[in-house]
Amino acid sequence: MRAVPKNGNKDQAEYIDWLAQFAHQVRRVLKKDGSFVLDLGGAYEKGIPTRSLYNFRVLIRFCDDVGFFLAEDFYWFNPSKLPSPIEWVNKRKLRAKDAVNTVWWFGKSEWPKADVTRVLAPYSERMKKLLEDPEAFYAPKLRPSGHDIGKGFGKDNGGSIPSNLLQIPNSESNGQYLDGCKLIDEKQHPARFPAKLPEFFIRMLTNPGDIVLDIFAGSNTTGQVAQAQGRRWLSFELSREYVGASAFRFLEKRNSHSEMREIFDRIERDETVDLTEYLLQRELDQDGVFSPSTPDEILLAREESSLSDSSISG
Numbered sequence: 001m002r003a004v005p006k007n008g009n010k011d012q013a014e015y016i017d018w019l020a021q022f023a024h025q026v027r028r029v030l031k032k033d034g035s036f037v038l039d040l041g042g043a044y045e046k047g048i049p050t051r052s053l054y055n056f057r058v059l060i061r062f063c064d065d066v067g068f069f070l071a072e073d074f075y076w077f078n079p080s081k082l083p084s085p086i087e088w089v090n091k092r093k094l095r096a097k098d099a100v101n102t103v104w105w106f107g108k109s110e111w112p113k114a115d116v117t118r119v120l121a122p123y124s125e126r127m128k129k130l131l132e133d134p135e136a137f138y139a140p141k142l143r144p145s146g147h148d149i150g151k152g153f154g155k156d157n158g159g160s161i162p163s164n165l166l167q168i169p170n171s172e173s174n175g176q177y178l179d180g181c182k183l184i185d186e187k188q189h190p191a192r193f194p195a196k197l198p199e200f201f202i203r204m205l206t207n208p209g210d211i212v213l214d215i216f217a218g219s220n221t222t223g224q225v226a227q228a229q230g231r232r233w234l235s236f237e238l239s240r241e242y243v244g245a246s247a248f249r250f251l252e253k254r255n256s257h258s259e260m261r262e263i264f265d266r267i268e269r270d271e272t273v274d275l276t277e278y279l280l281q282r283e284l285d286q287d288g289v290f291s292p293s294t295p296d297e298i299l300l301a302r303e304e305s306s307l308s309d310s311s312i313s314g
């Protein structure tokens with residue numbers, strides 16, 4: 001979630017109170033070994049080049065009053081972020097550009113479920129060389145730091161343990177989502193996550209089949225990533241327009257302009273929309289013969305068609 005309070009201490013105090021209400025509800029529904037991850041952008045105080053402490057106050061409030069435990073503080077560095085705030089950075093050149101968000105990882109207990117080996121970072125070139133020929137590269141010895149670098153150091157674990165500084169540019173094109181917005185001439189969400197950000201935490205903190213909830217879903221990047229990772233998901237969003245456009249993430253390239261418009265309009269009118277109906281419609285338009293009517297039948301039909309494709313190419 002990312003939302004920055006307006007300027008001013010009063011606004012910030014109100015914002016923290018407002019956010020804490022949600023935090024209580026999140027904690028209530030979370031499993032005992034579940035996690036709550038909160039992304040907060042930085043802010044300045046009104047009219048002065050002094051940083052707001054609101055994101056740190058949120059952290060302390062959530063731990064001291066709401067009952068969460070800070071599992072780890074993460075920092076999301078977005079190298080593609082434009083210089084801001086304009087007054088302090090671009091015009092007066094008093095401050096560096098603000099390109100790091102704080103991402104607080106809270107546990108409902110002191111022991112939230114986690115497995116960092118699911119999010120290993122690629123090895124550095126130096127490490128790759130070492131793995132190719134550990135004997136030649138490294139003489140096992142006790143280092144000045146006290147770490148005993150033994151032969152085990154040369155073992156290939158598939159990647160290195162990531163740090164809590166996540167470097168993820170927010171320059172993804174979000175293909176289908178943006179295409180859909182353009183096609184029906186609706187505005188795209190202005191503050192979308194890069195998929196890699198929720199992906200990191202979903203992979204590390206949940207297992208396939210677990211439920212991922214985004215309480216401020218926006219364009220529903222989180223839901224799309226959760227689905228791609230085989231997790232079940234729930235997403236809450238205040239704006240019907242954002243929910244309507246988020247549906248494009250789950251359609252197929254073949255869905256037509258008029259279908260997209262219809263889905264968006266129906267969601268805006270507060271109708272319940274079953275997207276599988278639109279996927280089904282496409283199946284019928286393409287094949288014209290078989291008419292699967294339930295999501296399971298659609299999946300089965302797809303599996304069968306891909307099986308027969310394989311036998312043709314074989």
Ligand SMILES: C[S@@+](CC[C@H](N)C(=O)[O-])C[C@H]1O[C@@H](n2cnc3c(N)ncnc32)[C@H](O)[C@@H]1O
Pocket residue numbers: 001002003189191192193194215216217218219220221222236237238239242
């Ligand atoms: C920063 S955006 C989230 C963007 C999202 N991460 C994405 O990738 O698209 C925060 C969203 O929270 C929504 N929001 C604000 N208050 C809300 C509420 N009370 N319940 C649900 N959503 C809310 C806003 O409409 C906004 O779209």
